[in-house]
Amino acid sequence: xKTHDAERAGRNDPQPGFxxxxxxxxxxxxxxxxxxxxxxxxxxxxxxGQRGYPEDFNAYLKIGTDARVACFSGKIEQGQGNTTAxxxxxxxxxxxxxxSVDMVMGDTRLCPWDGGTVGSRSIKYFGPALRxxxxxxxxxxxxLAAEKLRVPPERLVAGNGWVVDRTSPNAxxxxxxxxxxxxxxxxxxxxxxxxxxxxxKVCGKSLPRKDGPAKVTGKALFAGDVRLPGMMYGRILRPPxxxxxxxxxxxxxxxxxxxxxxxxxxxxxxxxHATPDGAETALGLIKADFDLPAVxxxxxxxxxxxxxxxxxxxxxxxKGDLAAGGAAARTKFESTFFTPYIAHAxxxxxxxxxxxxxxxxxxxISTQRPFGLQEEIARTLGTPPEKVRVITPYVGGxxxxxxxxxxxxEAARLAKLAGVPVQVAWTREEEFFYDTFRPAAFxxxxxxIDDSARIVxxxxxxxxxxxxSSQIIYDVPHFRTAxxxxxxxxxxxxxFPTGAWRGPGSNTNxxxxxxxxxxxxxxxxxDPVEFRLKNxxxxxxxxxxxxxxxxxxxxxxxxxxxxxxxxxxxxxxxxAVAAIAEVAVDRQTGHxxxxxxxxxxxxxxxxxxxxxxxxxxxxxxxxxSSVLTEEIRFRGGEILDRNYDTYQITRFSWVPEIQTVLVxxxxxxxxxxxxxxxTAMAAVxxxxxxxxxxxxxxxxxxxPERVRSLxx
Numbered sequence: 001x002k003t004h005d006a007e008r009a010g011r012n013d014p015q016p017g018f019x020x021x022x023x024x025x026x027x028x029x030x031x032x033x034x035x036x037x038x039x040x041x042x043x044x045x046x047x048x049g050q051r052g053y054p055e056d057f058n059a060y061l062k063i064g065t066d067a068r069v070a071c072f073s074g075k076i077e078q079g080q081g082n083t084t085a086x087x088x089x090x091x092x093x094x095x096x097x098x099x100s101v102d103m104v105m106g107d108t109r110l111c112p113w114d115g116g117t118v119g120s121r122s123i124k125y126f127g128p129a130l131r132x133x134x135x136x137x138x139x140x141x142x143x144l145a146a147e148k149l150r151v152p153p154e155r156l157v158a159g160n161g162w163v164v165d166r167t168s169p170n171a172x173x174x175x176x177x178x179x180x181x182x183x184x185x186x187x188x189x190x191x192x193x194x195x196x197x198x199x200x201k202v203c204g205k206s207l208p209r210k211d212g213p214a215k216v217t218g219k220a221l222f223a224g225d226v227r228l229p230g231m232m233y234g235r236i237l238r239p240p241x242x243x244x245x246x247x248x249x250x251x252x253x254x255x256x257x258x259x260x261x262x263x264x265x266x267x268x269x270x271x272x273h274a275t276p277d278g279a280e281t282a283l284g285l286i287k288a289d290f291d292l293p294a295v296x297x298x299x300x301x302x303x304x305x306x307x308x309x310x311x312x313x314x315x316x317x318x319k320g321d322l323a324a325g326g327a328a329a330r331t332k333f334e335s336t337f338f339t340p341y342i343a344h345a346x347x348x349x350x351x352x353x354x355x356x357x358x359x360x361x362x363x364x365i366s367t368q369r370p371f372g373l374q375e376e377i378a379r380t381l382g383t384p385p386e387k388v389r390v391i392t393p394y395v396g397g398x399x400x401x402x403x404x405x406x407x408x409x410e411a412a413r414l415a416k417l418a419g420v421p422v423q424v425a426w427t428r429e430e431e432f433f434y435d436t437f438r439p440a441a442f443x444x445x446x447x448x449i450d451d452s453a454r455i456v457x458x459x460x461x462x463x464x465x466x467x468x469s470s471q472i473i474y475d476v477p478h479f480r481t482a483x484x485x486x487x488x489x490x491x492x493x494x495x496f497p498t499g500a501w502r503g504p505g506s507n508t509n510x511x512x513x514x515x516x517x518x519x520x521x522x523x524x525x526x527d528p529v530e531f532r533l534k535n536x537x538x539x540x541x542x543x544x545x546x547x548x549x550x551x552x553x554x555x556x557x558x559x560x561x562x563x564x565x566x567x568x569x570x571x572x573x574x575x576a577v578a579a580i581a582e583v584a585v586d587r588q589t590g591h592x593x594x595x596x597x598x599x600x601x602x603x604x605x606x607x608x609x610x611x612x613x614x615x616x617x618x619x620x621x622x623x624x625s626s627v628l629t630e631e632i633r634f635r636g637g638e639i640l641d642r643n644y645d646t647y648q649i650t651r652f653s654w655v656p657e658i659q660t661v662l663v664x665x666x667x668x669x670x671x672x673x674x675x676x677x678x679t680a681m682a683a684v685x686x687x688x689x690x691x692x693x694x695x696x697x698x699x700x701x702x703x704p705e706r707v708r709s710l711x712x
Contacts, residue, residue: 061133067161067176069101074114075122076106076368078395080674081611082122083210088607089127092195092202093134095158106370106392116369116403120672123607127670135192144178197605197666206610221393223351223366224425231421233276234414235283237269242495242637243293253285263417272418295636297494302440303338305493310463313484317471325457325478329448333519336444337512338699341437341632344501345649348396349431352408355421361388365408368398373405377412400500404436429642436499437632441465443512449520455535466505469679473571475537495637506572506679514568514683527556528567540576540602544663545569548578548600551661559691566688572676576602579680583688590708592628599677600661604668613660616677620658623681625650631701
């Protein structure tokens with residue numbers, strides 16, 4: 001097992017001198033150049049922030065005496081490649097080599113406040129601010145060099161960590177030399193322009209991932225790898241179902257065991273031991289009986305329950321007159337689509353190590369939201385937030401699920417009560433039990449087409465999924481889009497929590513919309529790609545759809561053709577995606593084998609093309625089981641799926657041939673790429689199933705049992 005000290009655990013790419021307190025960093029910076037800048041309020045709000053920026057909120061960088069550059073970001077690395085793409089953006093504007101940049105991420109003492117690494121927003125929102133800071137730092141360095149070399153700044157140019165006199169190349173000074181002995185805080189009255197894509201030297205290249213070597217050699221540090229002197233492992237008594245209450249409790253056997261400490265504090269009953277196995281054994285000695293809540297809802301009747309509680313929601317967009325559209329329609333369609341609760345099922349379970357020393361708290365947490373947990377821990381312990389330092393090592397997958405941090409709060413409570421550092425690492429069973437599942441949701445769509453195969457009206461009503469990607473992307477004269485759910489103040493339909501799951505809301509909404517589009521195309525015997533093109537007036541949508549069709553070598557045919565080809569088109573937060581899949585279906589067993597998937601994506605400027613392709617491939621891979629097998633089975637508050645033996649996620653043998661196409665659009669600033677492709681998977685596979693068999697799926701997952709029952 002790997003061990004390391006507390007300071008090393010706070011650095012994703014350890015470099016000497018980057019573990020200072022933030023105030024110490026300001027006061028004792030020593031040799032180096034410090035450049036700071038503020039983000040605009042509207043950009044923060046667009047990024048999903050929960051509050052305005054404080055006046056001292058700065059994204060910043062440090063240039064060391066050795067000319068290495070530390071980049072501090074409140075974002076975290078959970079496998080998506082932030083450490084690489086953000087380093088490229090900084091290196092591009094600062095005019096340093098990519099290899100000279102060290103990323104320090106998710107440390108609440110060293111990094112700027114951030115609302116969380118969610119929504120495919122790291123590059124989209126933090127990236128431009130980082131570039132602006134780097135560009136300003138570059139110009140400050142040129143000014144300093146002009147003073148040192150005693151030449152006009154106009155004669156100087158920055159490149160590869162040096163400032164050079166154009167007229168006398170031997171007259172030059174390194175960034176490290178300029179930083180020596182200085183702590184500079186200097187604003188420019190005129191902010192420099194950012195580089196144009198045509199001038200990029202670092203961005204746009206498929207550079208190797210900065211986290212790659214550590215991960216393939218086993219040196220990468222995760223929260224579960226943290227070891228501190230005197231640390232104990234905590235295991236917590238869990239109820240058998242959400243909503244259960246302790247009726248009787250006997251901890252005497254555990255308390256009398258050697259090396260075991262029993263903690264009881266309100267709702268918290270836990271054991272501590274110097275080894276994980278010892279803690280597990282001690283937990284098994286606790287005898288507890290629970291009162292279980294009555295069961296009124298399960299995975300079989302959940303759609304009925306949701307329908308009974310649903311109320312019409314907010315109208316998000318509308319145009320024209322639905323009645324007039326209905327009158328113009330030759331053929332009308334009405335459908336209801338349903339998606340179940342599913343788990344995040346990340347490989348790394350929720351883990352935290354918390355140390356309480358004096359009036360300070362340090363926590364190493366597997367989280368997507370370090371600053372949010374800083375505040376949660378502070379509230380729990382009654383400590384000022386500035387006394388709580390959250391350090392985020394590498395995160396082993398989040399997908400929205402690690403926005404919550406119950407394990408960190410538990411570890412903090414135990415550490416304070418026990419007076420020693422405590423690690424709480426959830427078991428797989430705890431992970432499934434306490435996961436914030438993707439909400440079960442349904443969508444009702446009414447639509448119609450005229451004699452010329454044009455969509456003339458569209459009435460989209462979503463419930464419980466949220467509104468993301470529900471907006472119409474086709475050219476329709478009469479439409480309305482609404483998003484609703486339970487009535488305000490109504491009790492929850494189920495006793496367990498739900499939350500954001502990779503592509504929140506979009507998976508449900510796009511499944512419904514793109515299935516309805518295929519239903520209309522099939523009814524009139526029109527090729528599904530041609531039908532979409534006929535009803536589009538958005539150039540980006542048209543371009544990605546044609547790019548995907550060309551790469552797939554699509555040949556027009558009306559569905560069902562027996563070929564097993566499906567298509568889906570979407571706009572995910574301004575990233576345009578088209579996906580086409582080919583499947584084979586065993587009519588006897590209902591088993592679907594996905595043979596190949598082609599995805600075309602326009603996300604504007606591509607910072608690291610290979611990194612984008614990896615994200616697209618990961619979305620396809622994760623999306624397979626989210627469509628084919630995943631569904632949380634439950635009975636009231638009892639979660640019936642607690643491990644991978646009954647909850648199947650994608651296996652290597654399932655992965656099809658994946659073809660990715662990046663549609664160039666360099667004039668558009670970088671958009672998100674971590675989530676868009678997965679949101680196409682439900683629709684593209686359901687449409688491919690129909691093309692193969694004539695079976696139309698209105699409910700997920702496309703399990704063999706369900707498919708077999710649908711096949712005509």
